[in-house]
Amino acid sequence: xxxxxxxxxxxxxxxxxxxxxxxxxxxxxxxxxxxxxxxxxxxxxxxxxxxxxxxxxxxxxxxxxxxxxxxxxxxxxxxxxxxxxxxxxxxxxxxxxxxxxxxxxxxxxxxxxxxxxxxxxxxxxxxxxxxxxxxxxxxxxxxxxxxxxxxxxxxxxxxxxxxxxxxxxxxxxxxxxxxxxxxxxxxxxxxxxxxxxxxxxxxxxxxxxxxxxxxxxxxxxxxxxxxxxxxxxxxxxxxxxxxxxxxxxxxxxxxxxxxxxxxxxxxxxxxxxxxxxxxxxxxxxxxxxxxxxxxxxxxxxxxxxxxxxxxxxxxxxxxxxxxxxxxxxxxxxxxxxxxxxxxxxxxxxxxxxxxxxxxxxxxxxxxxxxxxxxxxxxxxxxxxxxxxxxxxxxxxxxxxxxxxxxxxxxxxxxxxxxxxxxxxxxxxxxxxxxxxxxxxxxxxxxxxxxxxxxxxxxxxxxxxxxxxxxxxxxxxxxxxxxxxxxxxxxxxxxxx
Ligand SMILES: [Zn+2]
Numbered sequence: 099x100x101x102x103x104x105x106x107x108x109x110x111x112x113x114x115x116x117x118x119x120x121x122x123x124x125x126x127x128x129x130x131x132x133x134x135x136x137x138x139x140x141x142x143x144x145x146x147x148x149x150x151x152x153x154x155x156x157x158x159x160x161x162x163x164x165x166x167x168x169x170x171x172x173x174x175x176x177x178x179x180x181x182x183x184x185x186x187x188x189x190x191x192x193x194x195x196x197x198x199x200x201x202x203x204x205x206x207x208x209x210x211x212x213x214x215x216x217x218x219x220x221x222x223x224x225x226x227x228x229x230x231x232x233x234x235x236x237x238x239x240x241x242x243x244x245x246x247x248x249x250x251x252x253x254x255x256x257x258x259x260x261x262x263x264x265x266x267x268x269x270x271x272x273x274x275x276x277x278x279x280x281x282x283x284x285x286x287x288x289x290x291x292x293x294x295x296x297x298x299x300x301x302x303x304x305x306x307x308x309x310x311x312x313x314x315x316x317x318x319x320x321x322x323x324x325x326x327x328x329x330x331x332x333x334x335x336x337x338x339x340x341x342x343x344x345x346x347x348x349x350x351x352x353x354x355x356x357x358x359x360x361x362x363x364x365x366x367x368x369x370x371x372x373x374x375x376x377x378x379x380x381x382x383x384x385x386x387x388x389x390x391x392x393x394x395x396x397x398x399x400x401x402x403x404x405x406x407x408x409x410x411x412x413x414x415x416x417x418x419x420x421x422x423x424x425x426x427x428x429x430x431x432x433x434x435x436x437x438x439x440x441x442x443x444x445x446x447x448x449x450x451x452x453x454x455x456x457x458x459x460x461x462x463x464x465x466x467x468x469x470x471x472x473x474x475x476x477x478x479x480x481x482x483x484x485x486x487x488x489x490x491x492x493x494x495x496x497x498x499x500x501x502x503x504x505x506x507x508x509x510x511x512x513x514x515x516x517x518x519x520x521x522x523x524x525x526x527x528x529x530x531x532x533x534x535x536x537x538x539x540x541x542x543x544x545x546x547x548x549x550x551x552x553x554x555x556x557x558x559x560x561x562x563x564x565x566x567x568x569x570x571x572x573x574x575x576x577x578x579x580x581x582x583x584x585x586x587x588x589x590x591x592x593x594x
Pocket of ligand 1: 319
């Protein structure tokens with residue numbers, strides 16, 4: 099019971115945090131990008147690859163893999179850092195620069211060392227505001243995935259400002275050593291070689307000679323010294339797994355990730371040089387798919403991805419990529435078919451369900467409303483902070499003539515995008531339509547309470563809710579939990 103209450107309040111606080119972040123930043127989203135805000139890239143396949151590589155390490159470190167989150171940051175520079183608790187951030191620049199999968203695993207193990215060591219506490223003490231700030235950006239991104247930005251299955255989101263990146267700084271040399279040592283321990287426990295970490299740092303070691311502004315941020319956040327590298331060399335050589343070969347499935351996933359990122363992020367002509375038509379590997383076809391797609395050469399993009407589908411007919415990510423290309427070019431029927439295949443081979447992937455439902459709804463055929471609702475319900479159960487999914491769900495309910503659920507979904511979307519007044523209006527309308535104390539009614543009331551408290555805290559005029567069946571204790575607990583977060587946020591905003 100206690101635990102349940104805790105989760106309940108935590109969830110409330112979380113939503114409140116989210117909404118504040120959104121309210122603060124949404125108006126300047128487009129600018130955030132120009133100013134170099136932290137942008138989170140989402141892609142079902144890459145997220146799954148990062149999970150594959152990092153989960154055994156988190157477990158070896160005694161962490162709950164479900165509570166550590168790994169984010170992909172769209173940024174050319176080389177960096178990896180931990181912020182706001184158990185959140186690991188990896189720059190696309192680092193993933194592209196890595197020579198092999200062991201380097202990426204080594205970096206993840208090192209970051210995990212910072213989490214599992216006492217570093218985080220000390221680290222956050224001085225920079226509490228800044229780290230929480232950067233995480234708000236991430237939460238915002240998660241909420242706003244919305245834009246659905248249609249970038250070949252990837253949505254790019256902007257969050258906090260440059261400040262976040264600048265501020266998430268520098269561990270001490272002692273902490274660096276400790277994180278290296280911890281990394282070796284985790285890698286030993288998982289019977290993997292730590293040589294990747296060494297070779298990665300070897301590359302960076304040369305940057306010590308550069309002037310600060312030319313160094314990669316990684317070198318600033320994790321001081322690389324020749325001493326550190328030589329100690330690491332010694333320790334790695336003592337490991338019984340120093341020469342353990344990389345796991346084939348990791349190598350495969352890593353190469354796919356690099357090909358996809360390369361094709362997606364680098365100029366198409368550069369991609370076509372690195373992966374010329376003569377290269378018949380899976381990776382080359384994959385990278386070229388994205389290069390052609392970005393050149394708006396739909397025919398060639400489809401030819402490349404179809405070759406992969408013929409070769410690997412059970413691979414959900416190839417169907418996902420194909421679905422995206424088709425959808426964006428207006429081939430809606432075919433997009434639905436491609437996404438259906440993706441869902442068929444990977445039914446647990448919320449992002450596939452959202453894409454499929456979006457394509458279905460775009461066809462505007464009444465017969466597809468029901469299936470779209472089903473896919474979106476599944477998606478929001480996995481990703482409750484995905485406002486885009488909620489918006490699609492409200493469209494689907496509207497078409498299906500279910501006004502009560504449409505109101506509730508709309509309220510969810512507005513809550514996540516910081517549109518407070520309309521969130522309350524919809525939450526109230528939803529409550530009127532549902533039977534009291536049903537889960538949907540409770541949730542609608544939940545949203546109303548969250549938004550009202552939020553408005554009160556922000557000093558906006560709002561009518562206190564009279565018709566609440568919540569107990570005093572319940573309300574009090576919620577408000578305090580929320581209040582604490584709010585104070586923290588105010589401090590953060592004051593700092594910037
Ligand atoms: Zn470090």
